[in-house]
Amino acid sequence: MSNEKCDLTVKEKKSEMIDGFTIKYHANGKTMWSKGKIVDGQPHGYWQWYRPNGTLKRSGYFKNGEAMGEWTTYDTEGLPYKVTKKKEG
Numbered sequence: 001m002s003n004e005k006c007d008l009t010v011k012e013k014k015s016e017m018i019d020g021f022t023i024k025y026h027a028n029g030k031t032m033w034s035k036g037k038i039v040d041g042q043p044h045g046y047w048q049w050y051r052p053n054g055t056l057k058r059s060g061y062f063k064n065g066e067a068m069g070e071w072t073t074y075d076t077e078g079l080p081y082k083v084t085k086k087k088e089g
Contacts, residue, residue, distance in 0.1 A: 013025055013026070013027070013072070014029050016064070020037055021035055021036060021037055022035070022036060022037065022038050022049035023035050024040055026050075026052045026054060026063075027085075028052065031050065031051050031052050031053070031054055032054070033049065033050060034047060034049045035047065035048050035050075036048065039064075042062070042064055042065030043062040043065055044062050044063065044064060044065070045061065045062065046059065046060075047059065047060060047061070048060055051081065052075070055074065055076065055077065056074045056078045057073070057074055058071065058072065058073050058074065059071070059072050059074075060072065060086070065087060067086045068086050069085070070083050070084070070085055070086075071083070071084045071085075071086060072084075
């Protein structure tokens with residue numbers, strides 16, 4: 001291994017609030033990464049995650065920061081291909 005330094009700094013995602021929704025963007029700063037509401041510092045309600053090309057990747061519900069109910073995973077075209085049921089704690 002060489003003595004070269006490796007910068008493993010993780011860049012924080014750009015984010016903004018629009019109509020009560022927290023929207024975070026991919027590293028390119030242009031395409032949306034996620035969208036949902038934050039209540040008392042925790043994700044709450046319906047959330048969505050997107051791929052850099054803009055297609056929907058995953059969606060589901062949070063209650064007080066805990067995943068609950070049905071979560072849907074989407075294929076690369078943005079069409080549902082798997083639904084997972086989360087157990088409520």
